[in-house]
């Protein structure tokens with residue numbers, strides 16, 4: 001009676017099309033079969049180095065008719081136009097009376113029928129009318145037309161944060177459950193079965209203790225054990241939910257990738273482009289003052305210009321404008337780029353002030369990443385999902401050059417007579433930015449006139465206006481990265 005009720009329940013749930021799990025008891029199961037619309041959790045056994053699954057659970061889940069003839073010592077499964085017969089102790093099974101040899105023998109132990117894994121693809125697929133796919137060494141099987149999303153994870157330390165990146169082949173939804181008191185975070189992946197490339201991430205640092213994939217309870221999750229130094233965990237997505245960044249933050253006061261406190265976009269968006277987020281980096285900060293001349297510090301000039309540039313952009317574009325820092329704090333180059341990467345910025349611009357040995361020098365330079373700053377890259381294979389962070393800029397290299405040229409044009413127009421070269425530099429802040437990214441060096445702090453100009457409000461308004469116009473034009477023409 002119980003089995004009839006279970007079978008009906010299975011049919012009802014399967015028909016509802018929801019992912020559900022038939023669990024024995026979460027702790028007891030260690031193997032999953034993902035069907036379309038359902039997931040079957042099983043307890044596997046390893047005998048003579050072969051993985052075995054309980055046959056009756058699978059056959060019942062599929063709703064197939066079967067006969068367990070204990071007296072005859074055979075197990076018969078009846079498909080629509082096919083019949084499968086198993087005999088314990090034999091590696092031969094019969095499908096419509098045709099013998100098929102499995103890699104291991106069928107077993108019947110303690111009243112339970114056990115089948116080796118290749119029984120699924122060699123035998124069961126013929127009566128069940130669906131395929132079973134299995135990667136050796138894993139503990140999950142995908143049946144029928146199920147398309148699992150491959151999951152690749154990596155982690156990296158970025159100054160005061162550690163970033164876990166999760167990349168999947170398909171869009172998935174991810175829920176973050178922070179359990180800071182228990183020193184753990186749980187990321188639940190929804191919408192698709194997940195096929196992790198590796199179940200355990202080989203990474204550990206002052207913030208992360210372990211990162212493990214777990215779907216033993218039927219829903220794919222990533223479990224992260226954190227140290228007590230983690231104060232906050234933040235989740236952001238990119239590339240239409242195919243990439244998730246999980247930032248484990250040591251000191252939220254440092255507010256490295258924290259300040260997505262973007263001012264509201266203008267009420268009447270004047271120009272809607274593909275670029276929805278722009279990140280402005282005010283160079284230097286904190287103990288790092290940058291170039292100085294008497295009381296004028298580069299870090300103050302850049303922050304002031306960054307704030308003004310934000311206003312200028314907001315009045316022109318319907319984009320969210322984010323500053324890497326709002327106050328006088330020190331940030332690593334990686335943390336600055338992380339703000340842009342985290343927030344899916346379409347444009348990243350880092351502001352600096354020149355300090356030319358030539359005291360008469362005026363003007364500005366627009367910098368983009370120099371392609372060979374490590375003195376030769378390893379061969380870049382575009383099919384790879386990941387590449388070292390310092391090569392993150394590479395896919396956007398041409399767009400960065402286009403942005404630099406556009407800014408050069410606008411600065412030339414606004415300041416006739418200025419030299420505005422486009423230079424290539426090994427800039428850490430640009431290296432790990434994954435979008436069109438430039439650094440602009442404005443003016444020259446190494447002379448009185450330069451200081452006066454940089455602290456002049458009219459000049460500041462004009463220069464940020466010209467940079468904003470350049471960004472707007474770039475966004476409208478190429479679109480940058482949405």
Ligand SMILES: [Zn+2]
Nearest residue numbers: 283290352353
């Ligand atoms: Zn600087």
